[in-house]
Amino acid sequence: MKTAVVAGCRTPFARSGTVLRGLSAVDLGKVAVRELLARADLPGEAVDHLIMGTVIHDPHAGNLAREIGLRVLPKNVPASTVSRACASANQAIADGVNLVELGYADVVVAGGAESLSRIPITVSDNLAQALMKASRAKSLKERLATFSGIRPRDLVPAQPAIAEPTTGETMGEAAERMAKENSIAREAQDEWALRSHRLAAAGVEDGRIGAEVCPIYVPPAFSDVVESDNLIRHDTSLEALAKLRPVFDRKYGSVTAGNASPLTDGGAAVVLMSEDAVEAHGIEPLGWIRSYAVTALDPGGQLLQGPAYAAPIALERAGITMADIELMEMHEAFAAQVLSNLQALDSDAFAREKLGRSKAVGTPAMDRINVMGGSLSIGHPFGATGARLTTTLLNEMARRDLEWGLLTVCAAGGMGFAMVVQRA
Numbered sequence: 001m002k003t004a005v006v007a008g009c010r011t012p013f014a015r016s017g018t019v020l021r022g023l024s025a026v027d028l029g030k031v032a033v034r035e036l037l038a039r040a041d042l043p044g045e046a047v048d049h050l051i052m053g054t055v056i057h058d059p060h061a062g063n064l065a066r067e068i069g070l071r072v073l074p075k076n077v078p079a080s081t082v083s084r085a086c087a088s089a090n091q092a093i094a095d096g097v098n099l100v101e102l103g104y105a106d107v108v109v110a111g112g113a114e115s116l117s118r119i120p121i122t123v124s125d126n127l128a129q130a131l132m133k134a135s136r137a138k139s140l141k142e143r144l145a146t147f148s149g150i151r152p153r154d155l156v157p158a159q160p161a162i163a164e165p166t167t168g169e170t171m172g173e174a175a176e177r178m179a180k181e182n183s184i185a186r187e188a189q190d191e192w193a194l195r196s197h198r199l200a201a202a203g204v205e206d207g208r209i210g211a212e213v214c215p216i217y218v219p220p221a222f223s224d225v226v227e228s229d230n231l232i233r234h235d236t237s238l239e240a241l242a243k244l245r246p247v248f249d250r251k252y253g254s255v256t257a258g259n260a261s262p263l264t265d266g267g268a269a270v271v272l273m274s275e276d277a278v279e280a281h282g283i284e285p286l287g288w289i290r291s292y293a294v295t296a297l298d299p300g301g302q303l304l305q306g307p308a309y310a311a312p313i314a315l316e317r318a319g320i321t322m323a324d325i326e327l328m329e330m331h332e333a334f335a336a337q338v339l340s341n342l343q344a345l346d347s348d349a350f351a352r353e354k355l356g357r358s359k360a361v362g363t364p365a366m367d368r369i370n371v372m373g374g375s376l377s378i379g380h381p382f383g384a385t386g387a388r389l390t391t392t393l394l395n396e397m398a399r400r401d402l403e404w405g406l407l408t409v410c411a412a413g414g415m416g417f418a419m420v421v422q423r424a
Contacts, residue, residue, distance in 0.1 A: 003100040004278050005421070006286035007040035008391025010111075010268035012213050013229045013379035019227060020265040021117035023217065025054055025383070026061050028267035029113030031067040032384075035214035036109065036269045037072070042281070044072065048105035050079040051095050052269070053088025053112030054383035056119050057081075064113065073109075085412035086333060088112050089268060089386030090419065094292050096272040106277040111269025112383030115257055121157045126150060164299045164412065171412060172301035176248040176255045176332035181302070182340045186254035188356075189335035190241040193259040193376050196332060200373025201234040208399070212391050231262055231379040259335040264379035268387035286394040287405070287423040291317035297414035304337040306406035306416015308344035309354070312361045314418035316407070322362040325420075326402040329393040331385055331409040332374035341410070342369075364406075371396060385409070390419070397423050 011032050014020040020028065029052055037044060050073060052065035059066045065079035084091040089112035096108035123131070126149070133146040154182075163170045169177075179189065203209040210228065218224040236258075246253030247260070278285055293313035295306050307330060315321055322345070332338050342363050344350040351357040363369070372392055375385060389407045397405050403424060409417040 001101050001103065002275055002396035003097045004273045004275070004392060005287055005289065005394055006271045006273050006278065006283045006285050007036060008212065008268070008270040008286070008387065008394065009036040009039055009214055010212055010384065010388050011216055011266050012226045013231060013264050013266040013381060015231055015379065016116035016263040016265050018230060019218065020216065023051070023115060023216070023265065024061070024118055025058055025064055025113040025115045025267070026067045026071070027270070028115060028265065029064065029111070030071045031214065031216050032111060032113065032267035033068055033109055034072045036271060038282070038342065041216045041270045042107070042271060044074050044077070046107050047073055047077050047109050049096070049099055049108045050077055050083060051092040051108060051110045052079070052366055052383070053082050053084065053092040053113055053386065055083055055088055056114060056116065056382065057083070058118070058119050068113070069276065084417070085415060086331065086380070086382050087386055087409040087411040087415065087417040088383040090417045093272065093386060093390060094419070097289050099332070100272055102274065102275045106274045108272040109269055110272055111267065111387035113267035114381035114383040115265050116263040116381065117265050124156065124158055137267055164303070167300050170248070171304065171305070171333065172248040172255055172260060175260070175336045176253050178302055178304060179254050179336035182343055184254070184336045184339045184343070188339055189254055189259040190238055191349045192335040192338060193241055194236060194238050196370065196373040196376040197233045197236050199371060200232045200377040204228065204232060207394070209378070212388070212395065229378055232373070232377045243317070253338055255334060259376065261333050261375040261380040264381045266379065266381035266384050268384040268391065270387050270390055286398060287421045290420045290422045292325065292417070292419040293317060295416045297416070299414040300332060301414070303414050304410040305332060305341060305344060306410050306414060307341045307418060308350065308416070309382045310416035310418035311345065311406060311408050312355060312357070314420050315361070320404060320420070320422040322364070324404045325364050325406045326368060326403045327371065327393060327397050327400065328364045328369045329389045329405070329407040330370060330374070331389060332370065332376040333380065333410055335376060337410055341408070385386070388415070390421070394421060394423070
């Protein structure tokens with residue numbers, strides 16, 4: 001049994017701390033799912049399951065998907081939340097595929113949402129223990145006594161770091177190390193970032209990107225309307241990018257704010273259907289999901305190189321090779337990561353030494369990769385990006401009348417995700 005993608009939709013993607021800062025991940029996911037169902041002309045009663053991905057979990061919404069579902073779907077629709085770092089929405093979609101292909105569901109809404117404007121700030125361990133003891137105290141005197149050992153340093157909030165718990169290395173530091181180890185030059189990274197912005201700007205101007213985006217009416221007054229992404233730099237240049245200082249290795253580094261994806265708020269989702277449901281609803285699918293693959297590497301090694309390992313497995317499972325791929329979407333966490341993965345996929349030595357293959361997997365022509373820009377320019381809400389990639393890939397394949405597409409995502413923890421889609 002095959003799984004169809006019949007519609008996709010997302011909110012505008014906005015730099016964290018800006019126009020969407022007042023909305024939670026639940027709010028963003030709610031907008032994306034509600035608009036998605038309207039665009040698919042699908043009643044909520046038709047949905048069998050809702051699956052959403054997120055990375056920075058809201059402590060007030062332990063099951064993000066269920067909270068979204070309670071706001072936009074019938075209350076008897078089950079919902080689950082998944083987390084696979086930057087591939088969380090991809091995992092949500094993969095879980096939906098599994099439900100459909102096992103015959104457990106006919107219609108699944110899958111995607112993700114992230115509000116990086118509302119990252120939970122925790123307190124120190126000493127203060128947390130004192131607060132817990134105070135909550136159990138039986139008198140005011142006992143409550144006050146629990147704080148007697150608290151020092152000023154214990155009052156400093158503990159902000160979460162986007163770092164590997166096992167190594168302490170941030171993703172930016174890993175990208176910097178990969179740039180050095182793989183000889184990815186600063187100029188090449190800036191050129192890729194410029195390419196991303198220019199292609200995204202072109203997608204805005206001709207309406208392709210706007211067609212995937214729904215407006216958000218910002219509470220509480222709902223008079224302010226956010227209708228488009230606010231991260232695409234239409235007027236950037238190679239000269240402007242070259243002036244930016246390295247962030248993670250200030251003396252010898254090459255990864256800058258200009259060639260790294262920004263912290264972003266947003267939500268996105270797709271509708272998945274079984275073949276029977278497609279026929280019953282009389283819907284023309286955007287395409288069919290033919291395979292997916294997930295891989296994992298040692299986080300202390302090439303942390304963001306997972307796509308180079310996942311892509312050949314997904315291709316093999318679909319019964320095709322990279323030569324068949326006519327369009328590709330590769331998540332742009334960092335320009336260095338994109339260029340490292342493309343370099344690995346095109347390397348015979350990498351194929352032999354790392355994949356146990358006789359020759360390189362290969363890559364599509366450069367003009368068939370990220371043809372409407374990518375996460376460097378559009379933004380990267382961790383839990384939502386995978387649904388954006390899926391929607392963009394299939395929409396552009398339809399416009400170009402292409403049959404085979406591939407998307408890949410690198411993820412924290414040394415993981416990689418790849419999915420093959422087909423229009424037929």
